[in-house]
């Protein structure tokens with residue numbers, strides 16, 4: 001690749017890493033061009049929507065372009081070239097490494113703007129609407145820190161807690177930022193996202209990865225924190241005693257995160273509480289057993305309520321974690337949970353559900369929700385991973401490249417819902433040779 005400046009100066013960068021290395025040809029990493037100078041760059045990177053595109057950077061610009069996978073609307077995501085974000089005081093610039101694709105991304109893709117603000121209705125905190133960059137479950141490497149950021153430095157491996165909150169509303173003032181009246185997410189509400197070459201996030205969103213947690217695992221912290229939080233706020237004793245029977249509805253990514261959190265938060269890892277999982281998919285049943293469930297029940301073939309009764313000496317379970325969000329599961333959950341037990345909903349529902357309130361009343365049962373994670377959960381999940389109380393690597397069922405997100409990521413999750421748990425996007429393309437894990441298919 002040749003970069004030319006008027007006046008004969010030129011610089012070469014290795015073609016293979018052109019999109020990462022071209023700017024290092026300029027030692028001060030800044031392009032200072034006067035009105036007469038133009039920079040013509042030929043970028044042969046596979047991720048560019050227009051291969052070998054000729055990009056003209058205007059003379060006044062000191063910005064760079066980068067790749068970003070942006071959501072434009074229903075079934076419309078595009079790998080585009082956009083301006084690279086600049087670090088600012090109190091913020092941190094990160095080169096995303098691995099990004100998990102989540103059910104929420106898929107809902108936005110299939111159903112159109114839901115969480116993602118639609119044009120004309122900008123998010124209160126980011127002031128942005130679609131098109132915007134996707135990717136809210138991600139790890140990366142710090143590239144630059146803004147002034148006032150003293151405890152982070154370039155080169156560190158990190159993961160990002162994507163929650164955005166106002167710090168002014170009543171929930172925020174009570175320390176419940178996950179329930180902020182104006183809450184949002186990096187990667188869904190604006191401020192960029194993980195599916196890009198660079199992202200700039202508030203310092204408070206950045207968590208350093210312990211040395212024994214690699215960047216692939218770092219991308220799993222966000223979904224694990226969802227499960228960890230649900231188990232943590234469930235109205236049951238903590239640490240969870242061995243004699244406490246638990247039912248988990250659904251063993252997709254969040255159900256598996258809940259199972260791992262139960263084991264991480266139990267009083268004795270040698271004698272964890274009885275974990276029963278209701279899941280129709282044979283592959284997901286296998287995953288549930290691999291991550292520590294004791295029994296899996298196919299609710300389409302076996303009567304869940306009578307199975308639970310016989311496994312718990314007719315007492316029922318103390319708590320149900322609903323990670324499925326289906327009417328039939330909710331009705332059964334109410335009949336599986338013992339008197340004064342509780343149903344904790346972690347699922348996002350597509351439709352309104354019906355609850356027989358008399359099941360709640362006569363059994364003095366509780367029904368409650370768990371929303372994402374609080375500001376300490378990322379730290380607790382990282383510590384649990386660091387000390388081996390959570391070992392989530394088997395959740396990664398596929399690693400794909402940035403340009404494969406729509407075909408192998410979104411459509412892959414739709415077509416092979418049962419086989420896939422977590423599909424990670426290897427943003428830099430370096431995971432293939434650096435991680436030793438390689439691409440799984």
Ligand SMILES: [Zn+2]
Nearest residue numbers: 102103104137
């Ligand atoms: Zn997610």
Ligand SMILES: [Zn+2]
Nearest residue numbers: 166169172180
């Ligand atoms: Zn708030």
